[in-house]
Structures are given as structure tokens and as C-alpha cells.
Amino acid sequence: MSKVTCHQSISIDGFSAGPNQSAENPIGEGGMQLHQWMFDTAAFMRMQGLAGGSEGADSDIVAELSANANVGAYIMGRNMFDAGRGPWDESWKGWWGEDPPYHAPTFVLTHHPRSPVPMQGGTTFYFVTDGIESAYRQAREAAGDKDVQVAGGANTIQQVIRAGLLDELYLHVTPIVLGRGERLLENIDHPKLTPVEVVASPAVTHIRYRIDR
Amino acid sequence: MSKVTCHQSISIDGFSAGPNQSAENPIGEGGMQLHQWMFDTAAFMRMQGLAGGSEGADSDIVAELSANANVGAYIMGRNMFDAGRGPWDESWKGWWGEDPPYHAPTFVLTHHPRSPVPMQGGTTFYFVTDGIESAYRQAREAAGDKDVQVAGGANTIQQVIRAGLLDELYLHVTPIVLGRGERLLENIDHPKLTPVEVVASPAVTHIRYRIDR
Numbered sequence: 001m002s003k004v005t006c007h008q009s010i011s012i013d014g015f016s017a018g019p020n021q022s023a024e025n026p027i028g029e030g031g032m033q034l035h036q037w038m039f040d041t042a043a044f045m046r047m048q049g050l051a052g053g054s055e056g057a058d059s060d061i062v063a064e065l066s067a068n069a070n071v072g073a074y075i076m077g078r079n080m081f082d083a084g085r086g087p088w089d090e091s092w093k094g095w096w097g098e099d100p101p102y103h104a105p106t107f108v109l110t111h112h113p114r115s116p117v118p119m120q121g122g123t124t125f126y127f128v129t130d131g132i133e134s135a136y137r138q139a140r141e142a143a144g145d146k147d148v149q150v151a152g153g154a155n156t157i158q159q160v161i162r163a164g165l166l167d168e169l170y171l172h173v174t175p176i177v178l179g180r181g182e183r184l185l186e187n188i189d190h191p192k193l194t195p196v197e198v199v200a201s202p203a204v205t206h207i208r209y210r211i212d213r
Numbered sequence: 214m215s216k217v218t219c220h221q222s223i224s225i226d227g228f229s230a231g232p233n234q235s236a237e238n239p240i241g242e243g244g245m246q247l248h249q250w251m252f253d254t255a256a257f258m259r260m261q262g263l264a265g266g267s268e269g270a271d272s273d274i275v276a277e278l279s280a281n282a283n284v285g286a287y288i289m290g291r292n293m294f295d296a297g298r299g300p301w302d303e304s305w306k307g308w309w310g311e312d313p314p315y316h317a318p319t320f321v322l323t324h325h326p327r328s329p330v331p332m333q334g335g336t337t338f339y340f341v342t343d344g345i346e347s348a349y350r351q352a353r354e355a356a357g358d359k360d361v362q363v364a365g366g367a368n369t370i371q372q373v374i375r376a377g378l379l380d381e382l383y384l385h386v387t388p389i390v391l392g393r394g395e396r397l398l399e400n401i402d403h404p405k406l407t408p409v410e411v412v413a414s415p416a417v418t419h420i421r422y423r424i425d426r
Contacts, residue, residue, distance in 0.1 A: 012398060012422075013227060013396075013398040013399065014226060173386075173420070175406035175408055176406075177398060177401060177402070177403050177404060177406070179401075179403065183226075185225060185226040185227075185390060186392070188226075188390060189390070189392075190390050193388035193389075193390070194388055194415055195388055195413060195415065195418050197413075198411060200408060200410075200411035201408075202407055202408065202409070204408075205418070205420055207418055209225075
């Protein structure tokens with residue numbers, strides 16, 4: 001049974017990005033700390049073609065999430081794709097270079113129409129202007145028997161949860177206090193969550209929640 | 214080495230109490246849900262003289278926390294002791310009846326002086342009007358070689374963290390979305406936290422953080 005999934009690193013005080021997101025600080029001020037647990041793993045270093053990093057539970061999780069073996073399509077918000085707002089600068093093709101790490105159709109929620117942008121490695125960015133339900137239907141169809149993954153950011157994830165579409169929320173709870181920024185779990189009504197898997201390390205606590213639709 | 218500890222149930226969105234705390238809803242609207250994991254355990258039922266409840270990791274944790282074997286003194290805020298504000302109604306001796314569950318000197322932070330209130334079972338409430346550092350010193354001395362535990366609520370815990378006095382924060386993260394209420398981890402600057410123990414069940418995720426002073 002294919003699912004709609006999402007995984008996010010959050011601070012212990014509930015932020016998935018720091019304040020003042022910009023081209024210089026795509027995850028906001030201090031936001032990069034949320035991902036430090038990942039950068040420190042051997043799996044992440046190997047993806048960069050480097051030696052070193054720590055093996056163990058966190059590294060195994062990075063390897064599994066990066067392989068994304070069962071993800072057939074992605075949904076993301078415009079603000080995750082682009083620091084710009086308003087009409088498109090069509091020279092911008094995302095943060096990730098010519099071969100983005102998605103390798104699948106990726107549906108970008110936006111108010112501004114744009115033609116699809118095919119990239120190397122199987123990623124094509126499609127731009128959806130008629131809302132989350134439409135993005136979900138298109139992603140669901142594109143994914144076939146595989147899962148749809150909601151890449152972010154917080155506002156898009158909240159829309160998916162409010163629409164009752166998310167089956168699994170996998171949180172990487174980092175022991176960082178950001179104090180301000182973008183909260184992941186606000187404006188989501190009252191979804192019924194059950195923790196179904198917990199993996200702990202000294203760097204981060206991974207909690208996989210099932211959401212009953 | 215004796216420590217200053219604190220344990221709290223929080224919602225997945227970071228609240229340790231619901232909104233509109235009152236005599237009818239001491240933990241705020243919906244706040245009681247945060248403690249449901251505890252009420253459902255066999256250890257809690259036994260404390261009420263009842264059979265039933267579930268055995269397992271959660272029950273073991275409730276039994277251990279309730280025994281409080283290594284706690285020599287408590288600190289709590291006025292708002293945890295009393296729904297009233299302003300000058301004391303001296304007929305009020307806390308929510309817990311004649312034999313409160315503390316069984317140790319308990320220092321209540323308040324702006325309003327009051328004589329100590331001895332209760333049954335070893336609990337005496339002392340009222341501290343000169344701030345958190347003073348409450349800490351008095352609790353530290355009363356506790357001897359044992360730990361000082363910060364009982365709550367959120368504002369008092371935040372004061373203790375900001376003062377750099379807390380050594381251990383044990384969170385019981387419940388899969389509840391409250392949406393509003395009193396946030397536990399705000400206004401605490403940037404303490405250095407490390408998760409040192411994680412215990413998981415389908416009802417709640419227990420994460421014990423060490424705080425490096």
C-alpha cells in the first residue's frame with residue numbers, strides 16, 4: 001500500500017527552519033544546525049565522495065532516506081524551490097544543480113504558472129497553481145505504486161496534514177533550541193498520531209509517526 | 214553527584230499545558246490529555262489502589278518517577294500550587310489533599326509572603342519571594358545529597374534553565390497536537406542539550422536530555 005510520507009529535522013522547540021530565510025540562509029538563520037546530525041554521518045560523506053563521518057544508526061537512516069527507493073514523486077512548496085517570490089526568474093532551477101537529489105517527478109506548489117523543467121537524473125519539476133489537492137492527485141498518479149513524499153517546507157507540510165493526506169511523519173528531533181523561526185507543527189488541526197518507530201542516538205531522536213486518516 | 218532535574222509531559226507541538234488554565238482546568242483546556250499515557254499504566258492504577266492498567270516501559274517509568282527515591286526537595290511555581298493569583302487565600306494548601314505526592318520540602322516561587330505549610334507524609338511547602346536563585350539555594354540545602362526536582366510549571370522551568378541551574382530535562386513527548394497553550398521550551402536562551410536515554414512506547418516517547426552547565 002503506497003503512502004504519503006514526510007520526514008523533517010526539527011529543533012527540540014519545534015522549528016524546522018530558522019528566522020529570516022533568504023538566498024544566503026535558505027533554512028533561515030541557524031537553521032543549518034538542524035541538519036548537522038546528517039552532515040556528520042558516514043553515509044552523507046560518501047554521497048559527497050568523501051571518507052570519514054560516523055557510522056551507526058544515524059548514518060543508516062541517512063542512507064535509507066537518500067536512496068528513497070520507494071518514493072515515486074515529490075511535493076514541495078515554492079519557497080523550498082526558490083528564495084525568490086512573485087513572478088519566476090526562469091533561469092532559476094532550484095538549489096540543487098543539474099542533478100537534483102529527487103530523481104522523480106517533483107510538484108512545486110506556486111501561484112505563478114511555469115512550464116515543466118526537466119533536470120538530469122530523472123527529476124522534472126512541475127509547477128502546480130491550483131492547490132494542494134491538485135498537487136496530490138498529480139503526484140499520486142505520477143508515483144504509480146510508490147509513495148509520494150512531501151519534501152517541505154513547513155507551510156506545505158501543514159497544508160498536506162490539514163487536507164488529511166499525510167500517512168507518515170518522520171521527525172528527526174535535534175537537541176537544538178532555535179528560539180525562533182518557522183514552526184513545523186502549527187495550523188494542522190488535530191491529526192491522530194501514533195509513534196510507530198523510535199531510533200535514538202546522542203545526536204538526534206528519530207520518531208516515525210503514523211497518521212490515521 | 215546530586216543533580217537538578219525536571220520531567221514534563223509535552224505535546225508533539227511543544228505545549229506542557231493547554232490554554233485558559235483555571236481551577237476547573239488546572240492544566241488548561243485539553244491539557245489533561247498530556248498525562249493520559251500515565252493514567253493508563255498499571256503503576257498509576259496501583260497508586261490509586263486499583264487493578265488494571267498496562268504494564269511495560271511506561272508503567273515502569275511512572276513507578277520510578279513516583280517513587281522519587283533520589284529527590285530531596287522540590288521547586289514549583291505559584292501557578293502550579295494554586296489557581297489563585299495575588300494575595301493568598303490561606304485555606305488553600307495545594308491541589309493534592311492532606312498528603313501531597315512530594316514527601317519532601319517543596320519551595321513555591323511567589324511574589325506574596327506566606328508562612329510554611331507542613332502537610333502529611335513529609336511535604337512542607339515553603340514560600341520563596343526573592344527569586345529562583347534563592348529557591349534553588351534553599352532547595353539545594355534542604356535536599357542534602359539528593360537531587361532537587363523542578364516540578365513546574367513552564368515558567369518556573371524556564372527560569373531554572375535560563376539561570377543555568379538545570380542538569381537534566383526528561384521529556385515525555387505525547388503524540389497529541391494541542392495547537393495552543395503554554396509552551397515549555399521558549400524563553401530559555403540556548404542551553405546545550407544531549408539526549409542520553411530514549412524509551413519508546415506506542416503512547417509516548419520518553420527522552421532524557423542532559424544539560425551541560
